[in-house]
Amino acid sequence: MRGLGVFWAVELVRDRGTREMLVPYAASGAQTRPVDEVVAACKERGMWPVYNFNRIHVVPPCTITDEEARQGLEILDEALNAADRHVNGRPLSTACPATPAERYPMRAVVVLTVTECPDPVPGPGELVVRVAAAGVNYKDVYEREGRSPLAAPLVPGSEGAGTVLSVGPGADTFAPGDRVAWWSAPGSYAEQAVVPVRAAVRLPADITEQAAAAVLPQGLTAQYLTTSSYPVIAGEAALVPTAAGGLGQQLVRVLPRRGVHVVGTVSTETKARIARAAGARDVLVLPPGSGNRPAELAARIRELTGGRGVEVVFDGVGKDTFELGLASLRRRGTFVLVGAASGPVPPFDPQRLAAAGSLFLTRPTLVDHATAPEELATRAAEVFAWLRDGTLTATHTTHYPLAQAAQAQTDLQGRRTTGKLLLIP
Incomplete structure (x- = not known):
């Protein structure tokens, strides 16, 4: 079976450009340490780091043997020869240009490459599924960048759809040949995936695997956001940043059907046309960098909503749109933070919610809104x-x-x- 592996590594280079040590994330004894601790440890040893991920899985250099360092170098060399080089989502050639080693003495490399994996075997309460389509989610990016404390190497991805190949003990509610979709099965960037029964939904005969993979995960999120996190009411107004994105489009389509006035934000005129076609009544085009004018933009949103502001904000962007969302809410409005595509929201004083009009702030997840098979089936x-x-x-x-x-x-x-976005094995 082919799967997509993620290889993480930190290469430490002495001032004169000689390779001092490679610390693979998968080395024995690896632990998660804040990046500032890694920076300090490197400087103590005469090495100066450049790239700072939010968190880096690293083994302190003093615990790495010469053999582990040699093996780590081999792992990195093989990975770089098999795939394009990427640093923080950009090609290595642009993210870390060739310059004297004293300017870039530490390089953090993240490599996504297809590799051969053993065919999986289902455990208790699990299914092995032949993947027809795997969904690409921002959660996968967080894992690749090291924001999530996961051991590497790993196969990323957690959502998709396909056909059941085998079932484990206690999973007899499904059978080989059943078509299913899922929202939480680590390792879905592969030809076969192990899917927990608790995360699987049987597909009706009229729903294709690719349609289910494209719609179900964000559709489930849109469903619980608008019925549980904030049960919307006809006549209300909602702000949806990135209204042309995956979740954004789902919300923009669902909310008007419930009588909600949708104000969306997008980054281009092309995306504005998509958001309007999906159902947004008003769309603001905010080019990158324009989010630093929250008061001015919020005033425009209040104009569009008759001066009162919006009752609810459904924000999957995070850092770049957080202040705009707060400033756009009416008194006793609700801010539903559902993601951090632009980065996590900075530390926040809850007292600001009182000063802004007794606002509510919540950070929900799907896992807490699909706690039983019956609940998941109802939402699906x-x-x-x-x-x-x-x-x-x-x-x-x-x-x-x-x-x-x-x-x-x-x-x-x-x-x-x-x-x-879908990956097709």
Whole structure:
């Protein structure tokens, strides 16, 4: 079976350019340490780091043997020969240009490359599924960048759809040949994936695997956001940043059907047309960097909503749009933070919520809104009904071969796409 592996490594180079040591994340004894601790440890040894991920999995140099260092160098060399070089989502040639080693004495390299893996075997409560399509999510980017404390090497991805090949003990509610979709199965960037029964949904006969992979994960999120996190009411107004994105389009399609006035933000005129076609009544085009004018933009949003502001903000962007969202809410409004595509929100004093009009702030996740098979099935049934009646569509979907997963993530981070991105094994 082919799977997409992520190899993380930190290469430490002495001032004169000789390789001092490579610390593979997968080395024995690895631990998660804040990046400032890594920086300090490197400087103590005469090495000066350049790239700072939010968190780096690293083994302190004093615990690495010469043999481990040699093996680590071999791992990195093999990975770089097998795949394009990337640093933080950009090609290595642009992110870390060739310059004297004293300017770039530490390089953090993240490599996505297709590799052969053993065929998986289902454990208790698990299914092995032949993957027809795997969804690309910002969560996958966080894992590749080291924001999530996961051991490497790993196969990324957590969502998709396909056909059941085998079932483990206690998973007899499904059978080989069943078509399923899932929202939480680590290792989905592969030809076969192990899917927990608790995360699997049986597909109706009229729903294709690719349509389910494109719609179900974000559709489930849109469903619980608008019914549980903030049950919307006809006549209200909602702000949806990145209204032409995967989740953004789902929300923009669902909310007007419930009588909600949607104000969306996008980065280009092309995306504005997509957001309006999906159902947004008003769309603001905010080129990159314009989010630093929250008061001015919020005043415009209040004009569009009759001076009162919006009742709810559904924000998956995070750092770049957080202040705009807060400033756009009416008194006792609700800010629903559902992601951090631009980075995490900086430390925040809750007292600001009182001063801004007794606002509410919540950070929900799907895992807490699909706690039992019955709850998941109920939410999924509404998503499938939305697919049938045209509320949701899978038309704005971009497909990539499995081997181009790195490009898919780069396009997602660069906001060069609209709708859902799928990997096709």
